Amino acid sequence: MQEDAIIETAICCYHCGDECNDDVLYKDEKAFCCRGCSTVYTLLKEHELSDYYQIASAPGIKKSKEKRTGKYAWLDEADIRDELIRFNNGTLSTVVFRIPSIHCSSCIWLLENLYKLSEGVQSSTVNFMRKEISIRFDEKVISLRQLVELVDSIGYEPEINIENKDKQAAHINRDRSLFYKIGIAGFCFGNIMLLSFPEYLGLNHIGGIAFRELFGYLNLLLALPVFFYCAIDYYRSAWTGLRQKELNLDLPITLGIIALFGRSAYEILSATGSGYMDSLAGLLFFMLIGKWFQSRTYEQLSFERDYKSYFPIAVTRLNNGKKENIAIEKAEVGDILKIYHEELIPADAYLLDDKAAIDYSFVSGESDPVMIKNGQSIFAGGRLKSPSIKIRVKNKVSQSYLTSLWNQESIQQTNKNERSLADKLSRYFTPAVLFIAVLTAIYWGMEDWGKAVLAFTSVLIVACPCALALSSPFTLGNAMRMLGRSRFYLKNPWVIERMAEATHIVFDKTGTLSLSENAKVEFIGNELSLELKAKIAELCAQSAHPVSRLIVDYLGVQNGAASLSHFREIPGKGLEALLNGDRVKVGKAAFVGLDDRKALNAKSYVSVNGATIGYFTLAYQYRKGLSGLIRKLKDRYKLSLLSGDHDTDSTLLRKWFGEEVPLYFRQSPHDKFRYIERLKEKGNKVIMVGDGLNDAGALMKSDVGIAVADSINNFSPACDVIMDGTELNKLDKFLNYSKKSIALVKVAFIISLLYNTIGIGFAVAGMLSPLLAAILMPLSSISIVAFGTSSTWLLAKKHRLQNPIDKVNINKKYNTESNRNIEQKLIQQV
Amino acid sequence: MSAIIVLILISITVALGFLIAFFWAVKDGQYDDEYTPSIRMLWDDNKPSKSKEKDKNLNANTKKKQ
Numbered sequence: 099m100q101e102d103a104i105i106e107t108a109i110c111c112y113h114c115g116d117e118c119n120d121d122v123l124y125k126d127e128k129a130f131c132c133r134g135c136s137t138v139y140t141l142l143k144e145h146e147l148s149d150y151y152q153i154a155s156a157p158g159i160k161k162s163k164e165k166r167t168g169k170y171a172w173l174d175e176a177d178i179r180d181e182l183i184r185f186n187n188g189t190l191s192t193v194v195f196r197i198p199s200i201h202c203s204s205c206i207w208l209l210e211n212l213y214k215l216s217e218g219v220q221s222s223t224v225n226f227m228r229k230e231i232s233i234r235f236d237e238k239v240i241s242l243r244q245l246v247e248l249v250d251s252i253g254y255e256p257e258i259n260i261e262n263k264d265k266q267a268a269h270i271n272r273d274r275s276l277f278y279k280i281g282i283a284g285f286c287f288g289n290i291m292l293l294s295f296p297e298y299l300g301l302n303h304i305g306g307i308a309f310r311e312l313f314g315y316l317n318l319l320l321a322l323p324v325f326f327y328c329a330i331d332y333y334r335s336a337w338t339g340l341r342q343k344e345l346n347l348d349l350p351i352t353l354g355i356i357a358l359f360g361r362s363a364y365e366i367l368s369a370t371g372s373g374y375m376d377s378l379a380g381l382l383f384f385m386l387i388g389k390w391f392q393s394r395t396y397e398q399l400s401f402e403r404d405y406k407s408y409f410p411i412a413v414t415r416l417n418n419g420k421k422e423n424i425a426i427e428k429a430e431v432g433d434i435l436k437i438y439h440e441e442l443i444p445a446d447a448y449l450l451d452d453k454a455a456i457d458y459s460f461v462s463g464e465s466d467p468v469m470i471k472n473g474q475s476i477f478a479g480g481r482l483k484s485p486s487i488k489i490r491v492k493n494k495v496s497q498s499y500l501t502s503l504w505n506q507e508s509i510q511q512t513n514k515n516e517r518s519l520a521d522k523l524s525r526y527f528t529p530a531v532l533f534i535a536v537l538t539a540i541y542w543g544m545e546d547w548g549k550a551v552l553a554f555t556s557v558l559i560v561a562c563p564c565a566l567a568l569s570s571p572f573t574l575g576n577a578m579r580m581l582g583r584s585r586f587y588l589k590n591p592w593v594i595e596r597m598a599e600a601t602h603i604v605f606d607k608t609g610t611l612s613l614s615e616n617a618k619v620e621f622i623g624n625e626l627s628l629e630l631k632a633k634i635a636e637l638c639a640q641s642a643h644p645v646s647r648l649i650v651d652y653l654g655v656q657n658g659a660a661s662l663s664h665f666r667e668i669p670g671k672g673l674e675a676l677l678n679g680d681r682v683k684v685g686k687a688a689f690v691g692l693d694d695r696k697a698l699n700a701k702s703y704v705s706v707n708g709a710t711i712g713y714f715t716l717a718y719q720y721r722k723g724l725s726g727l728i729r730k731l732k733d734r735y736k737l738s739l740l741s742g743d744h745d746t747d748s749t750l751l752r753k754w755f756g757e758e759v760p761l762y763f764r765q766s767p768h769d770k771f772r773y774i775e776r777l778k779e780k781g782n783k784v785i786m787v788g789d790g791l792n793d794a795g796a797l798m799k800s801d802v803g804i805a806v807a808d809s810i811n812n813f814s815p816a817c818d819v820i821m822d823g824t825e826l827n828k829l830d831k832f833l834n835y836s837k838k839s840i841a842l843v844k845v846a847f848i849i850s851l852l853y854n855t856i857g858i859g860f861a862v863a864g865m866l867s868p869l870l871a872a873i874l875m876p877l878s879s880i881s882i883v884a885f886g887t888s889s890t891w892l893l894a895k896k897h898r899l900q901n902p903i904d905k906v907n908i909n910k911k912y913n914t915e916s917n918r919n920i921e922q923k924l925i926q927q928v
Numbered sequence: 929m930s931a932i933i934v935l936i937l938i939s940i941t942v943a944l945g946f947l948i949a950f951f952w953a954v955k956d957g958q959y960d961d962e963y964t965p966s967i968r969m970l971w972d973d974n975k976p977s978k979s980k981e982k983d984k985n986l987n988a989n990t991k992k993k994q
């Protein structure tokens with residue numbers, strides 16, 4: 099109830115739905131929170147696109163303020179353009195962008211109506227799940243740069259970086275070939291079954307021999323595409339397995355398929371029997387469906403991001419004083435680059451200007467910007483917080499400090515154990531089957547070699563572990579979807595196996611346990627008068643330091659209320675200036691003249707004319723339910739904490755984690771990476787829970803990398819799991835669930851092995867009839883599928899992993915963007 | 929008995945027709961995006977030009993894939 103009351107009283111922006119602060123703009127009796135939002139509204143209204151606001155309420159995207167003209171100038175460069183344009187038929191060009199801010203049906207509508215905003219756009223198609231837009235446009239009317247600027251101007255900033263330039267389209271074709279295979283297998287399966295009916299019903303003698311032959315040949319004909327096309331992936335995988343000296347599950351499957359086809363073809367051609375073509379087609383049909391089921395992942399999430407996705411595609415190079423845009427990988431050692439405010443430093447470099455403020459929070463997790471002086475090194479990945487600078491490149495992009503983390507051999511080789519439980523089982527399964535087959539052949543061979551071949555192939559056919567192959571994709575695939583409903587998104591089903599085996603959990607602090615942008619400020623001391631508040635706010639407003647920003651927000655006073663002069667900022671210490679004649683200082687204890695040793699780092703002291711009047715405390719807010727989560731996890735796992743930040747909150751963290759848990763602070767990305775490496779060397783199975791790029795190496799190195807994100811569609815480094823930050827307190831539930839799911843897979847294995855044993859029993863006795871095979875194989879497959887999906891579903895119900903719909907509205911104010919995405923996803927799941 | 933042979937041939941031809949229809953759908957990109965069309969169909973067609981635009985889109989897609 100209280101929640102409703104708050105929402106009613108606040109004025110919300112008609113465009114983006116955010117709460118409007120003090121200065122509300124009105125247009126057509128509609129409120130807007132900022133000029134950006136009202137501009138987009140006006141633009142859309144002019145082009146009769148107001149329907150945008152009817153489809154979903156407040157669908158707009160708030161535009162970030164910093165924008166410089168010429169931001170996309172590099173798109174005019176011919177080589178960059180050539181690489182981005184996917185297709186050009188002479189008059190029209192096609193380009194595909196990823197737009198992470200696509201979140202609702204209004205977005206799709208507006209982006210597909212782009213042609214109304216520009217003559218040059220012929221058509222545009224949105225793929226909502228991939229958050230992609232494909233635009234066909236006429237480059238004579240609108241250039242690529244103008245097109246991107248147009249899309250950007252209505253709030254949809256396209257994500258253009260090296261990564262999505264490199265790999266796109268490729269996976270579409272692969273997906274499609276699976277559909278073709280399923281289609282063909284289904285078609286052949288149905289028809290072969292139909293043609294085998296006389297055989298099933300014992301009617302095959304009625305039509306005479308010609309009739310039977312015709313059916314046989316038709317079956318053989320229909321089985322050809324199944325054998326030579328649909329099953330091709332299994333042969334490939336079995337062959338790769340053999341070459342790597344591994345017995346994977348695809349090997350007995352391949353043997354089974356070959357035995358099925360070879361024996362059936364022989365029987366049909368020699369007119370000695372009717373073969374098992376129906377079993378062959380049915381087997382492949384079910385297994386391909388299983389493949390499809392496990393390949394259905396979260397397309398809208400990107401689990402493979404490395405540094406390339408964070409870096410821009412082009413940089414500005416100064417060539418004899420002339421500006422030119424070059425692709426980022428072409429920046430050579432010694433080049434002079436111009437970096438603008440809020441841009442990322444693309445490569446390790448030396449600063450050529452006097453000074454610059456660089457925010458490394460991206461790389462190290464540290465929140466304070468660092469001041470760099472002329473000639474000092476700047477590392478790639480830092481974000482420029484001061485006005486534009488010139489730098490000289492020291493290392494190429496691919497050899498920079500940050501990117502070198504990815505080029506390390508140990509990471510390149512970090513081939514995470516993708517081998518599934520089923521494959522482990524097949525190490526014993528395949529030799530056992532071959533052993534039984536050979537033994538049977540020898541037994542029958544003493545009487546009759548013909549019978550021996552029959553019995554041998556029968557064993558291979560019936561032992562073909564199709565049910566076994568289906569048990570883990572369906573059980574784990576469904577478990578993965580159940581976890582996804584709780585906003586715990588896995589990269590693939592095999593992650594569940596590794597999660598279930600984990601022994602050690604390593605946490606990052608900033609952004610993972612704490613909310614980096616929601617620090618709580620409090621003033622301790624005498625109550626501040628309005629006049630003094632205005633002075634402090636005015637002083638702090640001069641600085642780009644995040645703490646200053648937080649203090650200004652906390653004070654909530656309009657700028658310009660006090661007159662300022664003699665402003666001075668000493669990096670790492672504090673600020674001072676004359677305000678209405680009073681000397682006001684804000685900063686570290688020593689800076690305002692207090693004894694340093696007793697004072698805490700996280701406090702910003704305030705002094706007026708030399709007298710200290712109090713201090714601001716800064717407490718990072720932690721996610722809800724953390725202490726409970728840690729208590730539950732502590733009993734079952736070893737824990738560690740690695741933070742890139744300083745140890746300001748160590749007492750609180752110590753209280754939660756207890757004495758025995760190691761807490762490390764000021765850890766660089768390389769430190770984190772090495773820590774995980776050491777744990778793994780000692781035989782631990784490690785789960786790393788982190789967020790930003792600074793955890794990227796550790797996330798990749800660990801057995802299971804869980805990236806915590808407040809907005810799951812925006813920002814997450816390469817990992818195995820992306821989870822919504824609000825669900826972090828349920829981590830123990832997710833781990834429990836994955837353990838139980840693995841137990842269910844094992845039960846499914848036992849059931850399917852039971853079927854195999856029965857089948858082998860018949861085969862050894864030389865009694866495997868086509869009818870029996872035709873019944874046994876689909877029966878085992880279907881029962882395994884039914885067991886896998888229903889049991890994981892029931893387990894999810896028991897663990898209360900259900901749609902957190904009720905939470906969406908409550909959290910709305912906290913994180914609108916991510917909730918919108920989630921709402922969409924929920925709608926689609928229901 | 930020859931009637932059965934004719935019938936079987938007819939039935940396989942019909943089934944083949946469905947298989948080709950399925951291939952057509954896959955090739956056309958119907959399985960690339962299983963979600964967006966379900967939203968797209970809910971918009972009002974207040975502008976008559978829109979359906980034409982859709983056709984163009986479709987053609988555009990097929991061309992691109994070839």
